[in-house]
Amino acid sequence: MKTFQVRYVYKNSVCPTLSLWMVIPSGAVMTGAQPETVTALPTGEELGYFVLEEGAEMEVTFEQGEYTPGRQELSAGERLFYLRDTTLSSIEEVKEKTQELTGHLTDAKEKARMIFMHIVKEFRYVYPPSERGVASFLQTAKGDCGEFSFLFTAMCRAAGIPSRTIVGSWANGKMNAHVWNECYMEGEGWFPVDTSMANIQKRQPLRFFGSDVPTLYWERYFGRTEGRRIVFSKDSELPLMPAYEDEEDPVLFNVLPINGQSFCWGQQSFDGTAPYLQPVYIKCEESVPSRDLGVTELMGTWKVKGPTWLEGTVYLKRASFFIGLMGVLLSWITGEAIFDLLYTGSFMVYALISLARKERMMAFGVVFILMTLSFVAAWGKAGLV
Structure with missing residues (x-):
């Protein structure tokens, strides 16, 4: 099996004091700032909480093998967690359509395949998206890998299939973020699905022609991936601990429309959860900047090297x-x-x-x-x- 080396760095160049949450990968080596607390997430991962003074830096290095989904059995509590209704993957928005598509089916895998085919055929990959969230995606029918994944999660959950949004990166080069899905099949465990890559391979087959990323025939992205991807966190909207205290009157910077509502990235949460950890979520504790932050100021930098x-x-x-x-x-x-x-x-x-x-x-x-x-x-x- 191929092994990929990941180096992640975040330096606080934003404000005097900054809070940062990150899923700590298995076997990670951390230098610079160390976590103040480490708590268990419902996904089975460990969430580290860091406090960085201005100019402070943290570095996390770790290794991951080629991506393969887990095969563990779900407990009753885990099943409920992966069937929950969330802001980005709103079940209420997709109940009717999901019932129309899958109501006549009894097999979970057949239901998931029907949802996969519907999303791949009816929506179009566009980056960057104008908004985030399922409600916005349903209106525009255009979005990136995040929107495709949020919708698949929502529709699977509406059909009674535990599902999660996998947040990660392609296993090559710098800052090649990607998001996809896993849904849970009884007797098999987690089952990989990538609707956005299937959509690209079906509608824009030359898009990855010069890329170093391998690709599959579009239908094979139901149940398979090429394996060259890194996982940062196993679901979106994970609870942040210690609790994230939202700004009551946030300064309007890094405003991202989510389901038609303004959301200030780095100052707000979804009822104490991070929209997603790729691989971090931050909070400016004081002297909030009055400008939009760059990608590296929001997410840090990462680089993945293979053998x-x-x-x-x-x-x-x-x-x-x-x-x-x-x-x-x-x-x-x-x-x-x-x-x-x-x-x-x-x-x-x-x-x-x-x-x-x-x-x-x-x-x-x-x-x-x-x-x-x-x-x-x-x-x-x-x-x-």
Whole structure:
């Protein structure tokens, strides 16, 4: 199994005193600021509470293997928790539609598949979304991975299927946030579902063509993932401890519309819960800034590195693509057959590395065959056969 190394850093450059909540990963090593308290969450995770003075920094490093959902049995309390109604995943908003889609079905997996197919086909991936929350998503039918996931959670819960929103990141590079789902199937445990990636692969199949992230055929995202993703927290709207004290009259910065209502990120909560931990949620305790904060000021920074050989293939792939582009340009300028060999050979290597990394196997398989045939033709044109 591949192992990914994650390094997360947060530095308080926002206000004199800042509170921060973060799920502490298993086996994490923490330097700098240490948690004031550590409490258990209903998800089975541990929530750390930090207090950072201005200029203070915390660093958390940990390892995770390729993503696989858990197989544990749910207790009665856990089942209720994963069937709860929340602000971002409002069950009331989707009851009628869920009943229309799944009311004639008895099998939980068939119900979940019906919900999956409906969301993938009826909604469109757009980043960034204009608003957050299921109510807004239903009105616009446009949203990013968060909205797709919040809706899947809400509809599964409305159908009586325990479900949770998984908040995390792609396991490559810096700050590649992603959100998806797990729903619970009796006898199987947690079952992975990614409606936003299915939607992209169905409607925008070229969107990830040059990415280092592997992809699957869209229907396979019901029950499978490519595995190269990191989990930060196993659900949205997790209770914050110690209690989050909302500002009664918040300064209007980082205002994010949620279900048609203004929400000040970093000053408010949903009845004591964080909208989501990716991987942190913060609160400015004093001298609140009167400007919008940047992404790193809100969430910190993280970087994910894979095994050395896997990281090395990224650089080889990018180098071969760049050399291929240069070969195309030089071939066009000079007309020399040697540059035809250069670009066809480079693109052949690019496709071969992509195949070795299991990225879009069918597409890169076709590219590899075409480039191989073109390379042989260029070899003959150059008089080398």
